[in-house]
Amino acid sequence: MTSQGSPSTLQNPASSSSDAERLAALERRLQETERALRQSNAKLRLALELGRFGLWERDLASGQIEANATCKAHLGLAPDEPLTVERLRRLQHPADVERIEQAIAYALATRTDYHVEHRVLRPDGRIGRILVKGCAFYEGDTPVRLAGTTQDLTERERIREEAQQAQRRQEFLLTLNDQLRSFQDPFDIMETTSKSLGRLLKADSVGYGEYDKARDVVMVEREWSRGVVSNEGRSFAFRDLPLWAVEDLERGRTLAIADVATDPRLGDPAHRAVYAMLNVRSSITVPLLNQGQLRALLYINASEPRPWSDEDVSLIEDVAKRTWIAIEKARAEIGLRETQARFEIIAESLPALVWILRPDLNLTYTNERWVTYSGLPPENALGHSWMNAIHPDDLAKILEDVPGLIRTQENYETEARYRSTNGVYRWHLIRAAPLHNAKGEFTGWVGTSVDIHDLKETEKALRMSEERLSLAQRAAGIGVFDWDISAGKVTWTPEQESLFGIEPGTFRGEFADWEEKVLPEDLGPVNKTIQEALGRGDGEINVVYRIRRPDGSIHDIDTTALLFYDAEGKPLRMIGVNIDVTRYKQAEQRQQLLIRELHHRVKNTLATVQAIVGSTARSAASIEEFYQGFVGRIVSLARTHNILTEHYWQGVPRGADPDGARSLRGRGAQPHHPERAADRAALRSRGSHRHGGPRADDQRRQARRPVHLRRARGRHLDRRGQGRQADALVHLDRARRTARHRPEPPGLRHAPSAAGAHRPAQRAGRDGLR
Numbered sequence: 001m002t003s004q005g006s007p008s009t010l011q012n013p014a015s016s017s018s019d020a021e022r023l024a025a026l027e028r029r030l031q032e033t034e035r036a037l038r039q040s041n042a043k044l045r046l047a048l049e050l051g052r053f054g055l056w057e058r059d060l061a062s063g064q065i066e067a068n069a070t071c072k073a074h075l076g077l078a079p080d081e082p083l084t085v086e087r088l089r090r091l092q093h094p095a096d097v098e099r100i101e102q103a104i105a106y107a108l109a110t111r112t113d114y115h116v117e118h119r120v121l122r123p124d125g126r127i128g129r130i131l132v133k134g135c136a137f138y139e140g141d142t143p144v145r146l147a148g149t150t151q152d153l154t155e156r157e158r159i160r161e162e163a164q165q166a167q168r169r170q171e172f173l174l175t176l177n178d179q180l181r182s183f184q185d186p187f188d189i190m191e192t193t194s195k196s197l198g199r200l201l202k203a204d205s206v207g208y209g210e211y212d213k214a215r216d217v218v219m220v221e222r223e224w225s226r227g228v229v230s231n232e233g234r235s236f237a238f239r240d241l242p243l244w245a246v247e248d249l250e251r252g253r254t255l256a257i258a259d260v261a262t263d264p265r266l267g268d269p270a271h272r273a274v275y276a277m278l279n280v281r282s283s284i285t286v287p288l289l290n291q292g293q294l295r296a297l298l299y300i301n302a303s304e305p306r307p308w309s310d311e312d313v314s315l316i317e318d319v320a321k322r323t324w325i326a327i328e329k330a331r332a333e334i335g336l337r338e339t340q341a342r343f344e345i346i347a348e349s350l351p352a353l354v355w356i357l358r359p360d361l362n363l364t365y366t367n368e369r370w371v372t373y374s375g376l377p378p379e380n381a382l383g384h385s386w387m388n389a390i391h392p393d394d395l396a397k398i399l400e401d402v403p404g405l406i407r408t409q410e411n412y413e414t415e416a417r418y419r420s421t422n423g424v425y426r427w428h429l430i431r432a433a434p435l436h437n438a439k440g441e442f443t444g445w446v447g448t449s450v451d452i453h454d455l456k457e458t459e460k461a462l463r464m465s466e467e468r469l470s471l472a473q474r475a476a477g478i479g480v481f482d483w484d485i486s487a488g489k490v491t492w493t494p495e496q497e498s499l500f501g502i503e504p505g506t507f508r509g510e511f512a513d514w515e516e517k518v519l520p521e522d523l524g525p526v527n528k529t530i531q532e533a534l535g536r537g538d539g540e541i542n543v544v545y546r547i548r549r550p551d552g553s554i555h556d557i558d559t560t561a562l563l564f565y566d567a568e569g570k571p572l573r574m575i576g577v578n579i580d581v582t583r584y585k586q587a588e589q590r591q592q593l594l595i596r597e598l599h600h601r602v603k604n605t606l607a608t609v610q611a612i613v614g615s616t617a618r619s620a621a622s623i624e625e626f627y628q629g630f631v632g633r634i635v636s637l638a639r640t641h642n643i644l645t646e647h648y649w650q651g652v653p654r655g656a657d658p659d660g661a662r663s664l665r666g667r668g669a670q671p672h673h674p675e676r677a678a679d680r681a682a683l684r685s686r687g688s689h690r691h692g693g694p695r696a697d698d699q700r701r702q703a704r705r706p707v708h709l710r711r712a713r714g715r716h717l718d719r720r721g722q723g724r725q726a727d728a729l730v731h732l733d734r735a736r737r738t739a740r741h742r743p744e745p746p747g748l749r750h751a752p753s754a755a756g757a758h759r760p761a762q763r764a765g766r767d768g769l770r
Contacts (some may be wrong), residue, residue: 054150076122093119259305291427375421391417426453501549
């Protein structure tokens with residue numbers, strides 16, 4: 001029990017009180033020191049955080065390293081990951097380890113601080129750069145630990161490298177621009193760009209290929225390579241690339257591949273084989289588009305994996321665009337020079353005046369032909385000199401049209417007379433087209449003036465010839481047609497349409513339209529004839545057929561045409577003329593009617609004459625009596641025939657159908673024979689003066705004579721009769737010739753009937769008999 005207290009306390013109460021006060025003072029000082037330390041630590045942490053410094057401490061005996069989260073972040077570690085000397089050395093770049101150890105050894109030997117800048121290989125594969133500062137702590141003369149800070153210099157180094165790289169790239173672009181401006185050949189531009197870009201980026205190959213959409217291939221126009229097989233001049237199928245790559249390139253997206261072997265987009269072995277064939281491990285391809293269409297590719301290949309930075313992609317895209325612009329400009333300049341050369345060749349070789357005129361009508365260009373034609377010196381051929389060469393009437397019209405042309409900016413065509421160097425005005429055809437500059441602004445006209453003076457004279461003569469031809473066709477009723485056999489189209493002239501009774505311009509131009517107008521009974525034979533002629537390869541054809549006009553009238557058409565064939569004998573065209581032969585057909589029918597009637601009348605007349613000869617011979621006692629009786633009967637017959645035919649033919653209509661007469665005779669109707677009536681009248685008149693008639697008188701005289709006298713008498717009469725008959729025929733022939741030269745009576749000259757054609761001969765015969 002200590003109820004009575006401690007012996008020391010009881011013995012020295014003042015000493016106990018003094019110790020308590022000292023202890024309290026120490027506690028207060030400790031608290032103040034801890035508070036100051038906390039404040040100092042807070043300030044240190046704030047300074048470290050603001051400066052992004054890492055803290056570390058290394059125990060030299062155990063090799064353990066303590067580091068804060070910032071220091072571990074500089075090394076690429078997580079805050080809770082342990083850190084040892086061995087782990088630290090693995091994180092340091094192998095090329096920097098020796099330099100780091102030398103710096104630490106020197107600081108320990110000289111008891112000084114050390115700082116060293118080196119690279120670290122972070123676990124994620126990135127390379128960082130840090131600045132390490134530290135000092136050693138000793139126990140006696142022996143260093144026991146190291147402590148210091150770390151500072152991440154990766155970003156600063158990146159910025160510095162980017163600045164240096166940007167400067168190098170800027171210098172590269174400026175140099176490239178100077179080189180591109182000095183080249184005029186597109187292939188030189190491609191080659192220079194590929195070489196410069198490959199050396200800058202330290203690539204294995206750089207090339208420029210153009211895309212042929214029709215063939216779906218990329219042709220490598222130029223390629224620079226470093227120790228690898230060049231692909232220049234080769235072509236590759238564009239569709240051999242992966243579909244996603246094709247789509248990206250067609251949309252204008254840059255295609256970057258860091259490693260063909262590990263890129264997940266190239267999982268298909270066939271796609272990797274394409275890159276392996278080209279000896280490509282990493283690649284970047286920039287598409288070049290024009291108006292939304294893929295035109296070319298700029299590619300950079302490396303045989304080793306390579307991560308392409310954004311700066312690399314940006315630089316390559318910039319170079320690709322500059323190259324494309326330079327190539328297009330060079331090609332445009334080449335095309336412009338070629339166009340200018342072709343224009344000058346064409347302008348000088350054309351048989352026309354070629355010129356360029358500004359809106360103020362100032363002539364700025366003309367070919368040599370204008371100088372020769374106008375006779376002006378070359379220095380005076382431009383400007384407004386052309387106005388003095390145009391006929392005043394034509395110039396006034398042109399000047400009147402100019403304001404409207406400037407407003408509408410349309411093509412212009414007119415005709416004007418130009419005065420030549422010998423003072424003669426000749427017609428020219430002027431054709432002008434508007435000119436615009438690159439901004440679309442109207443700058444004038446380019447045109448030609450073609451000498452058409454001879455053509456106008458020819459057109460005038462042709463027009464007069466066509467008028468005469470048209471008049472002749474209308475007068476003769478001739479129509480012209482052109483049948484395109486392969487197309488089935490038919491072209492008719494206006495005279496042809498009038499021939500078929502339709503209004504000019506109403507023919508529809510179809511072969512079937514012509515067939516509709518042909519009578520059905522004639523269409524089949526006509527088409528058969530045409531097809532047979534085409535099958536034989538005839539060069540000419542003639543057919544006659546009938547058509548029905550819209551008014552219902554029937555017309556006869558005579559067609560004569562030429563047939564044309566190709567090299568294989570296939571019919572091409574049929575060109576011909578149509579003639580309306582209706583009136584000729586009607587005249588032919590009337591002629592046939594008259595011929596048949598004439599034949600019939602001649603037969604009847606011969607029969608009548610035969611009867612007259614027989615009856616007169618039987619009744620005549622002598623040749624003189626026979627002659628008188630025969631002539632009298634013939635004269636009576638002629639008079640009777642003349643009287644009867646005048647009344648008969650006046651009743652016959654013009655163009656009567658001869659078939660009608662045949663049909664009447666076919667039904668038993670007897671035609672009228674005036675010759676027979678005259679014969680009967682003559683016989684009756686002769687028989688009234690003899691007993692029993694002529695036959696009885698002849699029989700009585702013959703009966704009274706002996707047989708041998710009768711025979712001799714008969715032979716004598718035959719010889720005398722033959723002589724008399726010959727005299728009569730001579731007399732009739734002489735009368736006929738006399739009547740032929742005698743003027744035709746007015747009444748017969750325009751006789752419409754068929755009988756009227758026989759009246760002159762009848763009257764001639766009658767006069768001869770007289």
